[in-house]
Amino acid sequence: MNSVYSPIPELNLLREFNDQFGTHSYADGFELLDYDDKNELKGWLQDPKNPSRAEFFDQLIPFARATGSGSGYALWRFDDRADLADLPVVFLGDEGDVWVHARNLRELLRLLPVERDVAYEDEDLDELFPARQEYLMWLERNFGLTPPDEDEEAAIGKAAMCAFGPRFATWLARFTNEGVIDDMVKLLDG
Secondary structure (H helix, E strand, O other): OOOOOOOOHHHHHHHHHHHHHOOOOOOOOOEEOOOOOHHHHOOOOOOOOOOOHHHHHHOEEEEEEOOOOOOEEEEEOOOOOOOHHHOOEEEEOOOOOEEEEEOOHHHHHHHOOOOOOHHHOOOOHHHHOOOHHHHHHHHHHHHOOOOOOHHHHHHHHHHHHHHHHHHHHHHHHOOOOHHHHHHHHHHHHO
């Protein structure tokens, strides 16, 4: 790797893996993007005259697409902690849906190779994603982590929403419409 991708060691390791095996080869819809490219937040606060725009963009660090349709992942910089990998990972949907997906980057890394989509119910994930097994070995080798089972996957999502969802919803309410906030409240109640 010739240049540093980001100030986050975990993301730099993932970029090296991604460069070796290719985008979409280990996780459905996941694609690393240019680190902290604010253009990836297009569709959110499009009015350049919005006085809150700078704060909104300063506190979100986009780094990956979450789906093939344009939804993304961003780190939410809600405080000034030095370890950016310890920030919560938020999902920003291309249709306006948002939630806190993981409490930190390592939790997200565990979730990436897991696909519970009904569309893949009868599919062999290793055939669909040819580098999936390499990713699982990479995850174990670099971080001592394994993917969660179905119950643990749900627990990770619930823990992330419980830990950061109310605060994220309150923060987000300053920038966007009530419908997004109502959807997040439903996720918290669910």
